[in-house]
Amino acid sequence: MLVTTATRRIATPPGAPGAEVQGWLNDTWVPNWRSFQYFVLYRLLLGSLALLALLFPGDWNLRLNMMPSLLTFSLVGAHLVCTAGGLALARFWQQHFNFQLSFQVIVDIVVLAALMLIAGGVSSGFGLILLISLAAASLVGQGRLVLLYAALATLAALVSQTLGVFLLDFEQSGLVQAGFISAGYFATAILARLLGQRVMVNEDLARRRGIALNNQIRINQRVVERMQDGVLIVTRDGEIVRHNPMAMRLLGLPPSGGNLAVHAPTLGAALTHWLAGSSNDSVLLSGVGNAELGARFESTASSDGEVLVFIEDVGRIKEQAKQLKLAALGRLTASIAHEIRNPLSAISHASELLREERRGDLYERLLRIIGDNTARLDRIVGDVLELGRQKQAQVEVISLREFLGNFAVDLLSNENLPPTTIALDLPAGLVICFDRSHLHQVLWNLVGNALRHSTRGSAAVRVQAISAAGQGWVELHVIDDGPGVPPELRDQVFEPFFTTHTLGTGLGLFIARELCVANGGALTLKADAGGGHFIVSGRSDSCPLPVASDARAAS
Incomplete structure (x- = not known):
């Protein structure tokens, strides 16, 4: 379409017609060289048809009264040369748009006015051809220049017809026809320009909406991807x-x-x-x-x-809900820990003083109940506070045979059990990348639970280290000969505050798993095992970067 479109972002034009809209259009108008090239190509085709009419005269071109002569050949040839040159300039030298357009329109006006004079005036039909060229130029050109083109075409038509009346005996009624055609020039130019303005506004609106839609699509795509x-x-x-x-x-x-x-x-x-x-x-x-x-x-x-x-x-959502719960609980316990532990200390101290009086078995049993429950409450508060006190893992390379040997001695001594209760299967040279205090806390919880649920006989608890060859991982298997975890409870053992022990807090396994994650490892429960079977996984080839657990971050 022979229209001029804006190529930069512009404001929406005012709704009121008139000078404001015209000013907006003038401010936003930029040349459209492609449309101008189509216009020049149409004129080149028109000139070529005129040349064919001169070279092969016949009945089909008698209406134009354009007979072959040196003057007509010169005019048509000059028009073709100017048009071909204009097409080359519009294609390879896209500068001075208004000058190039005005030059091409003036060539049309001069050549067609001369041919109209030669062919007998406005009745020859060249005036209508000029009308079409003027309409096309009005679609491409800028506002005031369009009126200039119409004025030049009017002047050329009137001068051509007037010269024909005085010099070539044209009918004087042709002046009236020239006047009507001149009025048509102005009407066509104005209407074509208004149409071009309307199309320009619509195209610019469509362009801006297309850009906005494309931006929205890109944003939506990025949102969906993220x-x-x-x-x-x-x-x-x-x-x-x-x-x-x-x-x-x-x-x-x-x-x-x-x-x-x-x-x-x-x-x-x-x-x-x-x-x-x-x-x-x-x-x-x-x-x-x-x-x-x-x-x-x-x-x-x-x-x-x-x-x-x-x-x-769903698992992530549950985990987030769990961490929010723990964060809220951590903040709550941190604020009341002092108020809870002070009375607990006073109760514990008072029970110890009363124990010295030794007033009988019933008295001793009641004091023991007070002491056990006081210790349990203190342990619950300590475990909950531990969730927020965990420091960043200081990962180091730990020799499993040496570490677990010392660990087993300490735990069995604390539980007053014989050395044969825990069986260690630790190949020489196996290491794990873990924080030493974290690993001690994890194993103390796991092996302590295993002892509590085992028969406490010889090799009731087995700790076995297995290296995943070629994968850089090592696994610690803690296995007991007890009844194991019931299938209906396996999905809950790592939940905070879930416990089957009357004196338990339900936080031991949860904290153990969090510590494993913080060290770049994992803690899992093996399914379909005969007894309790927990697996601690950790790196053995290179120490991973410490991973802050969500619980500590939330606290």
Whole structure:
């Protein structure tokens, strides 16, 4: 389209018509060389047809009264040369737009006015050809120049017709026709310019809206990519149209997509059930590594009826809720620990003083109950405060045979058990990258629990070290000969404040797992084991950077 478009960001034009709109258009107008090239190409085609009419005269060009002569050949040839030169300039030298456009329009006016004089005036039809060129130039040009072109065309038409009347015996009625055509020049120029302005405004509005839409699409795409939840767009047949990286990681999807029934059968079956009219918009499923996931379906207003599927990491949400709970509890206990421990100390001291009087067995039993519960309360407060007091792990390379040998002696001495109660299977040379105090606390909790649930006979508890060859990991297996963890409780043993022991706080295993994570390792419970079987994993080839646990960060 032969229009001029703005190429820079501009304000929306005022709603009121008139000088303000015209000023806005003049301020925002910039040349459109492509449209100008189309205009010059049209004129080159028109000049070529005129040359053919001169070279091959016949009945088809009698209406124009354009007979071959030296003058007509000269005019048409000059027009072709100027037009071809203008096309080359518009293509390779895009400067001085108004000058190039004005020059081409003036060439048209001069040549067509001369041909109109030669061909018999306005009745020859050249006036209408000039009208078309003027309309095209008005679409391309700027406001005031358009009126100048119309004025020049009017002047040329009137002068040509007047000279024809006085010099070539044209009919005087042709002056009236020239006047009407002149009025048409102005009307066409103004209407074409208004149309060009309207198209320019609409194109600029469409351009700015396109830029805004593209920016919004980019922002939305980045938001979806960075979401902690997975997002899928699937067809009603289960074909994955698009998914974000989190969905690919949670469900193990290939980058190219695929079908839900193939890559996530549970989710595909849930989608089919939902499309069939199920009122349940969400479903629980397992993802990569048996991660607990939740899927939620949402219909869209697209013409293809695509479905949005949101995948949530339920395990992460539970972990966040747990850490928030611990953070709140840590702040609470930190604020009241002093008020709790002072009365506990007073109660404990008072019970010790009363114990010295020795008034009988019943008296001793009551004092023992007071002492045991006082110690339990003090241990609960200490364990809760430990969640916020854990320091950053100072990881070092620890020889397992030496460390566990000393550890077993200390623990058995504290429990008054024979040395054969704990069996150590520690190959020589095995090391682990761990904070020494953290490892001692983890094993004290695990081995202490194992002793409590074991038979306390010979080799009732076994501590075995296994190296993962070629992977840089070492595993410490703590195994007891007790009844083990019931299947229905295995998902809860690492939950804070969960305990099956009457004197337990329910924080030992949770703190142990947090310490393992802080040292770049892990603590897991082996499923389907005959007795209790916990596994501590840690690096053995290179010490990892310390990892701050969420519990400590939250506290």
